[in-house]
Amino acid sequence: MKIIVTGSSGFVGGALLKTLRDRGFDARGFSRLARTGDLQGDLLDRESIRAALETFAPELIYNLAGQTDLKGTPKGGYSVNTDGVSNLCEVAAGADSVRRIVWASSQLVNKAAAPARAKRTTIPAALMDTARPKRSGA
Numbered sequence: 001m002k003i004i005v006t007g008s009s010g011f012v013g014g015a016l017l018k019t020l021r022d023r024g025f026d027a028r029g030f031s032r033l034a035r036t037g038d039l040q041g042d043l044l045d046r047e048s049i050r051a052a053l054e055t056f057a058p059e060l061i062y063n064l065a066g067q068t069d070l071k072g073t074p075k076g077g078y079s080v081n082t083d084g085v086s087n088l089c090e091v092a093a094g095a096d097s098v099r100r101i102v103w104a105s106s107q108l109v110n111k112a113a114a115p116a117r118a119k120r121t122t123i124p125a126a127l128m129d130t131a132r133p134k135r136s137g138a
Contacts, residue, residue, distance in 0.1 A: 002026045002097070004058040006043060006088065007065030009033040012104070016062060028056055031065070043084030049091040057097035063088055064104050 003020055007013035008029025017038075020027035029038035030052050039056060041048030043065050066081045085103065092098040 001060060002028075002056060002058045003060045003062065004028055004030050004039065004052065004056060005062045005064060006030045007063070008038060009035070010064065010066075013062075013064035016064065028052075028058075043080050043088055046087050046091055049088055050095075053091060053095040053098065057095075059097055059099045061088070061092060061098060061101045062104070063101060 003025050005013050005017045005020070005027060006029075008017045009031040013029065013031070017027055017029050029035060030041055030049075031038065032040065032042050034040035039052040041052050043049065063085065065084060067078050089101065092101055
């Protein structure tokens with residue numbers, strides 16, 4: 001199975017990518033800071049997502065990319081946590097190879113809009129729209 005892991009230069013994404021490879025999966029990272037053999041791109045750039053999906057043709061995408069405030073407020077804000085997820089889902093919906101997206105998130109997905117506590121039911125519309133056809137096999 002061919003798998004892409006977004007956020008593979010981060011702690012969790014990097015650990016997952018290593019585990020998948022150790023278990024024999026054909027896995028590639030997708031990150032702004034791609035390592036050798038991985039795919040370089042940015043979730044805020046739809047064309048880089050499209051190019052990665054066309055080049056590698058994954059069946060599964062683990063989306064672990066996201067901005068945190070562990071090093072202070074990020075310069076670009078938290079748009080990768082919202083717009084980036086929408087971009088990934090919209091582009092993946094048009095890719096013939098992608099069968100499933102596994103999305104991990106945090107409370108920072110809604111940091112700008114609701115800094116207190118995000119509701120568990122808050123899911124980007126693009127994720128809901130693209131999940132339906134993939135689940136139904138369409």
